[in-house]
Amino acid sequence: MATADQLKALLRSYAEGDDDRFVAISMQVASHAARKGQGKFAEELRALIDQAKLRKSSSKVERPVPIARATGELAGLLSATYPKVHLSEMVLAPATRSQLGRVVAEYRQQHKLRAHGLSARRKLLLVGPPGSGKTMTASAMAGELNLPLLSVQLHAVITKFMGETAAKLRLIFDAMHQTRGVYLFDEFDAIGGARDLQNDVGEIRRVLNSFLQFIEQDDSDSIIVAATNHVAMLDSALFRRFDDVVRYDLPSRDLAKQLIENRLSTFGIKSLAWDEVLPLAEGLSYAELSRACDDAARGSILADHREVETESILSALRERREINKL
Numbered sequence: 001m002a003t004a005d006q007l008k009a010l011l012r013s014y015a016e017g018d019d020d021r022f023v024a025i026s027m028q029v030a031s032h033a034a035r036k037g038q039g040k041f042a043e044e045l046r047a048l049i050d051q052a053k054l055r056k057s058s059s060k061v062e063r064p065v066p067i068a069r070a071t072g073e074l075a076g077l078l079s080a081t082y083p084k085v086h087l088s089e090m091v092l093a094p095a096t097r098s099q100l101g102r103v104v105a106e107y108r109q110q111h112k113l114r115a116h117g118l119s120a121r122r123k124l125l126l127v128g129p130p131g132s133g134k135t136m137t138a139s140a141m142a143g144e145l146n147l148p149l150l151s152v153q154l155h156a157v158i159t160k161f162m163g164e165t166a167a168k169l170r171l172i173f174d175a176m177h178q179t180r181g182v183y184l185f186d187e188f189d190a191i192g193g194a195r196d197l198q199n200d201v202g203e204i205r206r207v208l209n210s211f212l213q214f215i216e217q218d219d220s221d222s223i224i225v226a227a228t229n230h231v232a233m234l235d236s237a238l239f240r241r242f243d244d245v246v247r248y249d250l251p252s253r254d255l256a257k258q259l260i261e262n263r264l265s266t267f268g269i270k271s272l273a274w275d276e277v278l279p280l281a282e283g284l285s286y287a288e289l290s291r292a293c294d295d296a297a298r299g300s301i302l303a304d305h306r307e308v309e310t311e312s313i314l315s316a317l318r319e320r321r322e323i324n325k326l
Helices: 004-015 019-035 039-062 094-108 110-114 134-145 164-178 202-217 253-263 274-281 286-302 310-325
Strands: 078-081 123-127 149-152 182-185 223-228 244-247
Touching (some): 019 039, 094 134, 253 286, 274 310, 286 310
Parallel strands (some): 123 244, 149 182
């Protein structure tokens, strides 16, 4: 059992809110019990101490997230929303879904990783063609983890004045510590372009150097998502600063069929001629397929049809392909 001095020290540390001292004294009590032959009591006490340490390490992650509302200098730099979409609602390639699922699982249980000196993946670079689901992924991750989505307004961040852009980036990275969320740098190539590009200017090089420094030093609990359609333009040094690079492609025929079925799930589509629809869907992005489905659905509603007819979806797909040629 604890000595009188240990009990007094425990109460004193509890009253003063000194958690580290409280744990240290508890360990002394456990060691004292073990030396006295009270092995079972010592093991039980050590188990309780380990649980307390885990709760303490996870408390920073589990604290409530305040309503994100950018104010002051941040007001024009960040746009805050609370998405309701989840990853399960997205049509994704199996490898991509697996990567994103791993990020979510690690973030939810990062207290376990921290207890072993590891950290969760939370700095992601999303690369792929337009309309492939990169921006929606950031929304889905925010919805999945019940976090705000804070979109960085690059047009407000990037200025022509020397040093001002880097100062604004510093404000954003400081905000990551104050408000836990998913921070999205869309069209990231605007600041992540290779430093040896012929049309580059000195200020942009300084901005990239600042970003590299900020993201490497960042130890917040926020998730950083950078998305670009132009991976070839990115500086090679960037890839080492991200925990994961997630690649997106245009949907295969199977994924295109899955998306069309999901998008038109409230309509009858049993009579769709897939052998005509899927060849025409090939080469279109997820976003373009979604718009084609919406166009076909509108036509069916206005025509008082209970089903989406094959010709209706074919017409919508042809229209999207024509727009692509412009």
